[in-house]
Amino acid sequence: MKYKRLQHYPHVDGTHYGPALLPYTQAIYELLRRRLNKAFFQIGLSVEITGDILRYIAQGKLQWRHVFPQMSFVGVTTLGIALIVSTFAAMVIALQVATEMARQGASSYVGALVSLAMLRELGPIMTAVAVVAMAGSAYTAELSTMQITKQIDALRVLHVDPIRYLIMPRVVAAVLAMPLLTIITCTSGIVGGMAISQWLADIPWYTFLDSVWQQTEPKDIWTALFKSAIFGYTISILSTTIGLSTQGGAKEVGTATTRAVVWCFVSVALMDYFITFLVYGSE
Amino acid sequence: MNPSAPVLIDVSNLTKAYGGRIVLDDISIQVHEGEVLAIIGTSGCGKSTLLRLMCGLDTPDAGDIHLYDPNYSMVFQYSALFDSLTVFENVAFSLMEESDDAPKGGPLKPKLSDPEIIALVKEKLHLVGLDGIEMRYPNELSGGMQKRVSFARAIVSNPRIIFYDEPTAGLDPIASTVIENYILTLRDQLGAASVVVTHQHSTIHRTADRVCLLHGGQVRWLGTPDELEVSDNPYALQFATSSLIGPMTGDLV
Numbered sequence A: 001m002k003y004k005r006l007q008h009y010p011h012v013d014g015t016h017y018g019p020a021l022l023p024y025t026q027a028i029y030e031l032l033r034r035r036l037n038k039a040f041f042q043i044g045l046s047v048e049i050t051g052d053i054l055r056y057i058a059q060g061k062l063q064w065r066h067v068f069p070q071m072s073f074v075g076v077t078t079l080g081i082a083l084i085v086s087t088f089a090a091m092v093i094a095l096q097v098a099t100e101m102a103r104q105g106a107s108s109y110v111g112a113l114v115s116l117a118m119l120r121e122l123g124p125i126m127t128a129v130a131v132v133a134m135a136g137s138a139y140t141a142e143l144s145t146m147q148i149t150k151q152i153d154a155l156r157v158l159h160v161d162p163i164r165y166l167i168m169p170r171v172v173a174a175v176l177a178m179p180l181l182t183i184i185t186c187t188s189g190i191v192g193g194m195a196i197s198q199w200l201a202d203i204p205w206y207t208f209l210d211s212v213w214q215q216t217e218p219k220d221i222w223t224a225l226f227k228s229a230i231f232g233y234t235i236s237i238l239s240t241t242i243g244l245s246t247q248g249g250a251k252e253v254g255t256a257t258t259r260a261v262v263w264c265f266v267s268v269a270l271m272d273y274f275i276t277f278l279v280y281g282s283e
Numbered sequence B: 001m002n003p004s005a006p007v008l009i010d011v012s013n014l015t016k017a018y019g020g021r022i023v024l025d026d027i028s029i030q031v032h033e034g035e036v037l038a039i040i041g042t043s044g045c046g047k048s049t050l051l052r053l054m055c056g057l058d059t060p061d062a063g064d065i066h067l068y069d070p071n072y073s074m075v076f077q078y079s080a081l082f083d084s085l086t087v088f089e090n091v092a093f094s095l096m097e098e099s100d101d102a103p104k105g106g107p108l109k110p111k112l113s114d115p116e117i118i119a120l121v122k123e124k125l126h127l128v129g130l131d132g133i134e135m136r137y138p139n140e141l142s143g144g145m146q147k148r149v150s151f152a153r154a155i156v157s158n159p160r161i162i163f164y165d166e167p168t169a170g171l172d173p174i175a176s177t178v179i180e181n182y183i184l185t186l187r188d189q190l191g192a193a194s195v196v197v198t199h200q201h202s203t204i205h206r207t208a209d210r211v212c213l214l215h216g217g218q219v220r221w222l223g224t225p226d227e228l229e230v231s232d233n234p235y236a237l238q239f240a241t242s243s244l245i246g247p248m249t250g251d252l253v
């Protein structure tokens, strides 16, 4: 009888190339090809690992005692930065438009403008930026260090799947924590915009809030929450799989972390476009 | 060793290459229940690679590996302790985490209560001569201490197949003897099948039932530790006498 052993995830291997005919074209072509290979490899791995995570959740193997510490890690490390960037972003919008709109007699629309900008775009995006910078990069650095110091191998020989033990709690935590963070940052942004409008354009806070209540629809809130959950998933799955598939030494930990940050930003931008297109594109 | 005992580790025609360079070339080894097989060979000859393949951390290019008991474990050459967990959590790891590759028909290990786990971890740490360090982190330990914690972590769940990658390298002679004795305890009490990679004379002679000499990706000599001392096989002779003259010199000088 043969027992199934924990699957070993392959790495992209170094490829050897023949003599170059057209040195520069060839070099650029090879670079692109390698980049694309790597991209497809990483995407494929992420999809595969997502499948494993869903399977473990369906089997009831999600352990909250591993999820909660990760949620508090994401929340605690990110909240400060997320609050600062998103509140200032909202205040900048108020700064740009409040005075002018008040002069045009449109004071009662400033609140709606700030609130919609926050919920539809800035809140989720600014929170995602903070989560990538604080939590995503930490995930990649941690997992890639565990990989090159053979701690991932040690997990496997102790019969524990690194996907269940390391990746699943981080992904679930990010998916749950990001919407909560977004609610907090949006609220804080709206309060910041309100303060700026009152201070610079003499728009009373009750007019501002009234405008927020009038124009904000439940759909905007649901979309903001959904978007943040998707961002949380994208950031955590990419940063953890990039970490897990790192090979080499200290230098590779550095490049993996950088790569994860870049990948996360690009994917968040793409996801943002698609979700916005799906939800608001037909209006 | 009892030759009629069932085979627990069965490696056949194993081949592994890294980037076109063949490290292991058509290796076949069997280890029986209640047997300790020592693997010796020059540095870089592929001993760690062989262990990694046997416990499924790497995939072979060709050949088959069968383990006939799901409860296997490994002691790594460089400890590989979880550095964000305490010594206690490291040793208790396989008792507290459920197993993901348990075969059908139940979990790999019995569910233990917390006091039982604490007692067991204390016992194993005491066994390797490390009392009262449960709450320390691996980076607060010396290399030899890490090695012993790693040993305790691997044996705490009483594995029936166990791979040791240089378990006594870098340890003082007393700690080495403790480890060697425990390798024999596991063999005698649980009928464990063990593979011990080692360079250490004492470990070979105290623990091994058979010795397998690896060189150039192939098994060059197989016999008991006593036969190793008197063999006229050129590889065994060179290893036993630490001579610079012999078939294994080319790689070293």
Ligand SMILES: Nc1ncnc2c1ncn2[C@@H]1O[C@H](COP(=O)(O)OP(=O)(O)OP(=O)(O)O)[C@@H](O)[C@H]1O
Binding pocket: B018, B019, B023, B041, B042, B043, B044, B045, B046, B047, B048, B049, B050, B077
């Ligand atoms: N991931 C890898 N990529 C490329 N080559 C590797 C890799 N791992 C091992 N090797 C090569 O395989 C050979 C065997 O390595 P291995 O670690 O198995 O040696 P070893 O017998 O355990 O040596 P030592 O006694 O020094 O621990 C070495 O020549 C090494 O360079």
Ligand SMILES: [Mg+2]
Binding pocket: B047, B048, B049, B077, B165
């Ligand atoms: Mg080795």
